[in-house]
Amino acid sequence: MSATDHAIRLELIIKVRNITEAEEYLDSISNSASRKAACLPLLHGYVKERAIDKAEALMKRLSCFGLIVSPHPFNEMMKLYMATSQYDKVPLVIMQMKLNKIPRNVLSYNLWMDASAKSTGVSSVEMVYQEMLSDKNVEVGWSSLCSLANAYIKAGLGSKALLALKHAEKKLSTCNRLGYFFLITLYASLNDKKGVLRLWEASKAIGGRIPCASYICVLSCLVKLGDLIEAKRIFLEWESNCRNYDIRVSNVLLGAYMRLGLIKEAETLHTHTLSRGGCPNYKTWEILMEGWVKSKNMDKALDAMEKGFSMLNHCDWRPPHVTLLAIAEYLEKLGNIEDANQYLRVIHRFGLSSLPLYKSLLRMHLNAQKPAFDILKMMEKDKIEIDDETSTLVQAFNL
Numbered sequence: 001m002s003a004t005d006h007a008i009r010l011e012l013i014i015k016v017r018n019i020t021e022a023e024e025y026l027d028s029i030s031n032s033a034s035r036k037a038a039c040l041p042l043l044h045g046y047v048k049e050r051a052i053d054k055a056e057a058l059m060k061r062l063s064c065f066g067l068i069v070s071p072h073p074f075n076e077m078m079k080l081y082m083a084t085s086q087y088d089k090v091p092l093v094i095m096q097m098k099l100n101k102i103p104r105n106v107l108s109y110n111l112w113m114d115a116s117a118k119s120t121g122v123s124s125v126e127m128v129y130q131e132m133l134s135d136k137n138v139e140v141g142w143s144s145l146c147s148l149a150n151a152y153i154k155a156g157l158g159s160k161a162l163l164a165l166k167h168a169e170k171k172l173s174t175c176n177r178l179g180y181f182f183l184i185t186l187y188a189s190l191n192d193k194k195g196v197l198r199l200w201e202a203s204k205a206i207g208g209r210i211p212c213a214s215y216i217c218v219l220s221c222l223v224k225l226g227d228l229i230e231a232k233r234i235f236l237e238w239e240s241n242c243r244n245y246d247i248r249v250s251n252v253l254l255g256a257y258m259r260l261g262l263i264k265e266a267e268t269l270h271t272h273t274l275s276r277g278g279c280p281n282y283k284t285w286e287i288l289m290e291g292w293v294k295s296k297n298m299d300k301a302l303d304a305m306e307k308g309f310s311m312l313n314h315c316d317w318r319p320p321h322v323t324l325l326a327i328a329e330y331l332e333k334l335g336n337i338e339d340a341n342q343y344l345r346v347i348h349r350f351g352l353s354s355l356p357l358y359k360s361l362l363r364m365h366l367n368a369q370k371p372a373f374d375i376l377k378m379m380e381k382d383k384i385e386i387d388d389e390t391s392t393l394v395q396a397f398n399l
Helices: 003-016 019-028 032-048 052-064 072-083 087-099 106-119 122-134 142-154 158-170 178-189 193-204 212-224 228-241 247-259 263-275 282-294 298-309 321-334 337-349 355-367 373-381 388-395
Strands: none
Touching (some): 019 032, 072 106, 106 142, 122 142, 142 178, 178 212, 193 212, 212 247, 228 247, 263 282, 282 298
């Protein structure tokens, strides 16, 4: 087997089996070139699992054998420290690279700038950027200028951020859209709608179909900037060209309508998406649930909740507790004890129960002079800690 084959096989072991078996496989490789090639996917696996101790031990092992000759393992370590908020360790990795005469690449500098922004501030970011400019081995591109601009935005230096973004625009590719949407997001952070629309139009000049993710990005930015008219125009543009109706795109506009209390517009859009073959996902039902609860359309909220709950077996979505409680309080107000019991059983089954929800049902049972044995069993199973108010309610049942 070639070194590349060993690396691919180890990567597959991580994906299909687990890290432990991947470690055993690495130990079984005798050829040093193959072992070196297989170490990077193992290190990547450690980074993905946030296994700091194992990643650091592997780096020491690689260093002892003289197997680190590229910036990639160091970049993986910096990614790990960024993901675990250990920003102060990133400059130490850069120091190691310098000591071992390992060249930094664009990603190395970008990670270093991002860590500096988090730990020591914008002046440190500028120092890193200046060092990058003087490094003949790298070319400053749009991604590094975006890192610089983001640091300026976080520091409240809007004019400097705009200048960095203007430079970044000149570095954008004419055959890849990726950078355009990083810039669009940053322009939105600066409340620069002209910048958002300029980059959006520029991105459309690149050949190939525009993916749904790009539409979601620009729509989210326009919604953030409060321009629903422009957002709707771009949404209709997407809709006229889409092959498969991706409900995530319409959800952006649906959410904006509901948050602003534009219930009629939201309902019209929802009906329209259904007519176009859109398949609501859990987020659609959550948006509708929250909007209808806020506007006191509780029957519609209950219907959306039931449809959302039907998806809980297939995803990790959990509806907001405030919405669940609002529906429970609505059922309590109606005195609909049968529906309230059924509602809480569903919530209990999905592990969504809470003390306020149980209190509501206890009050209903007490008012109706019905026993509460089943409720107390569910509370015990859910390990709900009762407060004084709940204790008083329970005592009132004369159990």
